[in-house]
Amino acid sequence: MIPAGLSKTSALTRTAGMAAVAVSLSVLLYPDTAVAVTAGADVDARIVNLAVPTLNDIQELNFGAIIAGPAGTVEVSTAGAGTPTGVNLVPSSGLQQGVMRIVGNPAAVVDISLTAPSYVVSNGTATMNVNAFDLGNGAGNAHAVTIGGTNAVDVNVGATLNVNAAQPTGTYTGAFTMNADYQ
Numbered sequence: 001m002i003p004a005g006l007s008k009t010s011a012l013t014r015t016a017g018m019a020a021v022a023v024s025l026s027v028l029l030y031p032d033t034a035v036a037v038t039a040g041a042d043v044d045a046r047i048v049n050l051a052v053p054t055l056n057d058i059q060e061l062n063f064g065a066i067i068a069g070p071a072g073t074v075e076v077s078t079a080g081a082g083t084p085t086g087v088n089l090v091p092s093s094g095l096q097q098g099v100m101r102i103v104g105n106p107a108a109v110v111d112i113s114l115t116a117p118s119y120v121v122s123n124g125t126a127t128m129n130v131n132a133f134d135l136g137n138g139a140g141n142a143h144a145v146t147i148g149g150t151n152a153v154d155v156n157v158g159a160t161l162n163v164n165a166a167q168p169t170g171t172y173t174g175a176f177t178m179n180a181d182y183q
Contacts, residue, residue, distance in 0.1 A: 061098030098157035
């Protein structure tokens with residue numbers, strides 16, 4: 001049996017918040033005549049402070065327990081469904097999608113991404129590759145999400161675990177890094 005879990009926030013990256021500057025320009029124009037005219041321009045600027053988006057690990061991505069044998073994969077969807085190919089899953093062994101909560105300004109659009117397309121889970125020197133991440137909006141490791149009126153949005157995370165033939169038994173753990181930054 002190979003229970004394998006993948007922790008999301010051990011290597012969490014927090015990106016700095018940005019200050020947005022909104023500038024409005026109003027110009028008073030007069031008709032073109034032979035008479036001398038003046039034009040005035042006012043410039044207004046204001047600084048808007050956005051709370052730095054934060055990431056919170058709500059639920060670990062877990063591939064459950066796998067019966068050792070041939071090579072194969074276990075895909076965990078963003079809904080928590082597991083699809084084994086070439087390997088056997090132990091029923092009710094903790095398989096679940098990951099959930100990351102992004103907290104920030106309501107209605108703000110946040111770009112989320114992973115720092116790499118694949119990560120490794122390990123048990124001593126034995127390793128397995130985790131790839132094909134889905135950040136809740138379809139396959140891929142970069143998307144934009146909008147923070148809700150509660151100042152938070154949850155992002156479900158799915159991925160695929162690649163099991164090698166005759167993979168050594170044990171508990172495999174690892175981490176992946178997610179970034180969040182205002183657009």
